[in-house]
Amino acid sequence: TVGCVAVDGNGNLAAATSTGGLVNKMVGRIGDTPIIGAGTYANSFCAVSATGKGEAIVRATTGRDVAALMEYKGLSLKDATDYVVENAPKGTTGLVAVSANGEVAMPFNTTGMFRACAKEDGTSEIAIWSSVQNVDEL
């Protein structure tokens, strides 16, 4: 699965996700990617693109849960995404997210996630695993 989230300097948000699904999936199987609120979601608070085991992500309404925690519970992007990913079954979920004020979060509970991010302040990251040894600066 691939995905991208972005926010501009005015707080406008967007999310996009695309996938081939699972190896050896049944013909006709639908995953989380096209289910709005599961693998992909954006509102005025954040934009989210998820990856992992689609069935688990659909059950967790991952994307919408992140947005709802920010909107109704006042959580930061980091706290909201950490809560959602930590409460998903281990080994099933990763996501990238940005908030309207330019925060970035990329948590996962799998062994790794191919990911990259950048912010206007010049910070950037390209990584696969959690270890800092896998992080490059642009």
Added chain:
Amino acid sequence: MGWAIALHGGAGDIPLSLPVERRLPREETLRRCLTLGIAALKDNHPPLDVVELVVCELENCPHFNAGRGSVLTTIGTVEMEASIMEGNTKNCGAVSGLSTVVNPISLARLVMEKTPHIYLAFDGAETFAREQGVITKDASHFITPETIERLTQAKAVNRVQIDYTQPAVEELSENCDSQIG
């Protein structure tokens, strides 16, 4: 407040021993796509354009599980899916069951912008793609030697895997969840 962008190329049980020849092309694509997205944001392109642009680039990379390089169904076919959403308006579009559309994310955006609907699938989505004149290719374009190998490995142990990020069969524990390898 400032611009920001984040992208992913899949999550799963990616082994720390991932061979360099499989790691480097993916890292290079991530770097190229990030640079592309940064440039678009700096040029004041709308975030919706930016995420579509970046995902198209990722779809075109055969090393990731989307577009060309999508993993295969149990009968060796490709069924791609994609979705896109704009935050302020909550406008969104999604597609699934695509087998010939080169960039499913762009078709998802067309569903959002050109139809009264949110989600088109299978034959209806393919018909819509032709009506809109998006680029299509024969289904064989999307299948790579690596995805054929992944399907062969998965079928050998009757398992459904999370895309290419899974380690090879021989690297897996026999006690792993059968749904994710």
